[in-house]
Amino acid sequence: MHYIHLFIAVLCETIGTSALQASQQFTRLGPSILVVLGYAGAFYFMALTLRVMPVGIVYAIWSGLGIVLIAGIGYVVFGQKLDLPALAGLGLIIAGILVIHLFSASTGH
Numbered sequence: 001m002h003y004i005h006l007f008i009a010v011l012c013e014t015i016g017t018s019a020l021q022a023s024q025q026f027t028r029l030g031p032s033i034l035v036v037l038g039y040a041g042a043f044y045f046m047a048l049t050l051r052v053m054p055v056g057i058v059y060a061i062w063s064g065l066g067i068v069l070i071a072g073i074g075y076v077v078f079g080q081k082l083d084l085p086a087l088a089g090l091g092l093i094i095a096g097i098l099v100i101h102l103f104s105a106s107t108g109h
Contacts (some may be wrong), residue, residue, distance in 0.1 A: 017070050
């Protein structure tokens with residue numbers, strides 16, 4: 001169940017960060033409200049995950065997946081370009097998350 005909470009936290013954070021870009025520095029009401037709700041949901045579900053998993057592992061997975069998802073959304077929705085070094089770095093982030101999940105006893109699975 002804690003992985004479901006962590007995944008929901010990542011999704012909420014991704015929504016909040018995407019809305020932050022769309023809010024145009026909080027000058028648009030709808031996206032600005034999504035920012036607040038997205039981050040509130042992210043921290044709530046991350047707090048539920050912290051009941052079972054250590055903070056360093058939770059934060060590494062949360063921030064890593066968030067970076068990868070936001071980069072993808074930036075590319076698709078906002079037309080932001082990703083060069084080869086950026087793609088390589090994102091691949092290393094994913095590899096790091098997989099190493100933590102597959103080989104670490106700290107994840108509580």
